[in-house]
Amino acid sequence: MILWLTLLISHCCLGLNVASATESTELERTENCQTRCSQGLNCKTKPDYTFPRPCHKPAGDLNTTSVFKNTTLSTVMSCEGRQKCSLHLRIKTTLQLADYMHGVSICTVTTGMMEKCQVISFTRASRQKMSGQQVEVETDCIDVSPNQQVQVTVKTMPSYCGISWAGTYHTPGCTHEDLRRHVPECITGRLSYEVYPERKELSVNVSDVLEDHSYYLRLCRKDFICIGTGSFTLIKKEQSVKSVVFSYSQPLPCLCIEGWTAVMDAPRVQVCPFKDRLEVLWFGITFDPLEESLLWQPACAVSAVAALCQKREDGVCVDFRGSQNVSREKVIFSKVDPHPQLCMKFSVASQSWIRCPFDSGRFQAWSIVETSTQGLEEVKMVSEITARFSVGQCVKSAGSPVCQATETHSVFVEKHKAVALNLTEELCNSCLQVKRTDVTFAATVLHCFKQCDGSLRLGVVKPDPDQTTWDVAWVVVAGVCLSGILMVIMVTLALHVLLTVYQRRKKQGNGVCTSEKQMDCVVSALQAKAVLHGEVLLPDSPQCGNNEKANLLSK
Numbered sequence: 001m002i003l004w005l006t007l008l009i010s011h012c013c014l015g016l017n018v019a020s021a022t023e024s025t026e027l028e029r030t031e032n033c034q035t036r037c038s039q040g041l042n043c044k045t046k047p048d049y050t051f052p053r054p055c056h057k058p059a060g061d062l063n064t065t066s067v068f069k070n071t072t073l074s075t076v077m078s079c080e081g082r083q084k085c086s087l088h089l090r091i092k093t094t095l096q097l098a099d100y101m102h103g104v105s106i107c108t109v110t111t112g113m114m115e116k117c118q119v120i121s122f123t124r125a126s127r128q129k130m131s132g133q134q135v136e137v138e139t140d141c142i143d144v145s146p147n148q149q150v151q152v153t154v155k156t157m158p159s160y161c162g163i164s165w166a167g168t169y170h171t172p173g174c175t176h177e178d179l180r181r182h183v184p185e186c187i188t189g190r191l192s193y194e195v196y197p198e199r200k201e202l203s204v205n206v207s208d209v210l211e212d213h214s215y216y217l218r219l220c221r222k223d224f225i226c227i228g229t230g231s232f233t234l235i236k237k238e239q240s241v242k243s244v245v246f247s248y249s250q251p252l253p254c255l256c257i258e259g260w261t262a263v264m265d266a267p268r269v270q271v272c273p274f275k276d277r278l279e280v281l282w283f284g285i286t287f288d289p290l291e292e293s294l295l296w297q298p299a300c301a302v303s304a305v306a307a308l309c310q311k312r313e314d315g316v317c318v319d320f321r322g323s324q325n326v327s328r329e330k331v332i333f334s335k336v337d338p339h340p341q342l343c344m345k346f347s348v349a350s351q352s353w354i355r356c357p358f359d360s361g362r363f364q365a366w367s368i369v370e371t372s373t374q375g376l377e378e379v380k381m382v383s384e385i386t387a388r389f390s391v392g393q394c395v396k397s398a399g400s401p402v403c404q405a406t407e408t409h410s411v412f413v414e415k416h417k418a419v420a421l422n423l424t425e426e427l428c429n430s431c432l433q434v435k436r437t438d439v440t441f442a443a444t445v446l447h448c449f450k451q452c453d454g455s456l457r458l459g460v461v462k463p464d465p466d467q468t469t470w471d472v473a474w475v476v477v478a479g480v481c482l483s484g485i486l487m488v489i490m491v492t493l494a495l496h497v498l499l500t501v502y503q504r505r506k507k508q509g510n511g512v513c514t515s516e517k518q519m520d521c522v523v524s525a526l527q528a529k530a531v532l533h534g535e536v537l538l539p540d541s542p543q544c545g546n547n548e549k550a551n552l553l554s555k
Helices: 002-024 124-129 177-182 278-282 465-508 515-527
Strands: 035-037 043-048 068-079 085-096 103-110 116-122 134-144 149-157 164-170 190-196 201-207 215-222 226-235 243-247 255-261 268-271 286-288 293-296 304-311 317-319 324-326 331-333 342-348 351-355 366-373 376-383 387-394 408-413 431-436 445-448 530-532 535-538 551-553
Touching (some): 035 116, 068 134, 068 164, 116 134, 190 268, 226 243, 278 342, 278 351, 324 331, 366 431, 376 387, 376 408
Antiparallel strands (some): 043 116, 085 134, 149 164, 215 255, 255 268, 293 331, 304 342, 342 351
């Protein structure tokens, strides 16, 4: 019985607490603009359009510090219908009344607006009756707007120098639940949605819209403002079912659903279904092989840090120097060696994500190759680009990903040309530590030799079979060319000898050729040569009348 009684009391108390919490979110309602004064003090309100008057010197018996006390400011709501409410500023103060105080002046100023004043005046009889007493004055006839900063000044009438109260008040904004339901300029409608990732669709429902008005819906990417993606629709006020389906391409954290009433300068409401999906941002990394630059630009504005790192065998990614803060601009890392172990790390607060754009090996520019021919082992570096490397030998400890080289050598490798590593240490149970030195960001790569029988050494360079084939070809071509040159020389010498013999015989013979025909004889003799079974046949020229037999010269 006692247990049931305890539960009942707890339930009642909890219900009262919930009710109080609910009421506290609602503003106090007022039906009409009212000005109230303490009982016995008759007062009325009228606007004051006059310019401020100079203040008077207070009387000697007036305590300037105790005239206004307990001045408070608050917001109340006046409604003519469920969605036709307006806001008013309520000012309440306690005044030490004196007979020469005819009333109270209340002035308000908001940003970009002129000062507005109103006077609460007391009747002569009532103020004389209550002179010297503390009276309360309250008014809620000052119109204000949501999310407005108001400067308030309270003075006596007439105004006495040094006797006033001033304060600043900020009215509730449209984020206040009561205003969102009842004040027209704050009614944005309520958005609810369902996500269908397999179809990449968003089903959006709208409720609590401003009555007798159409409603806009769209998808946008949130930044300083929400930039539309092109998905846009208008739900007309005649439609009983206020829902729409949007398609999306990526579940970005800045992709939002935005809705607003179809009136001028209407407030807007946004919901972002994927706001926690930060991991989607860390894609779209591109590499420029000509500039050797790694580029990434966030699809959404995000406060993050981007850095390059080297991923070790144990999964730890060790940062390089030179991280960059990310907001909206493109991130560029220049002079990057595209190795599979080189990755990009993104950090937001205490979270981090690692993306390795080269892990497929598609852009790998260089590699170490082991070859074996006739029992001799050789280690070469092969590169797709002309580059310079630092190569060292080290011994890796068991279970440790770190291998420290005691001595390194610089190796220059030309594009598409294999280079044998010119080191002399044995490679048994050791590793090579290789790093590009002609770039800014490069991974330090370990190439370990797993199988070793003692014959594997650096610097044991075998001839390249392809290069040997080319050398033999060049020797054959050179021999052929040399034989041709010798043949030409021998033929030239033979012709010279024949010409000399011919000229001598002409001088000894009876037939004489004229000087004009001597050249023709020589030319005819040269034209009449014939090659027969490796011999040169030179007949006498018939133009000279010489019928001697042909001379046969052997090689």
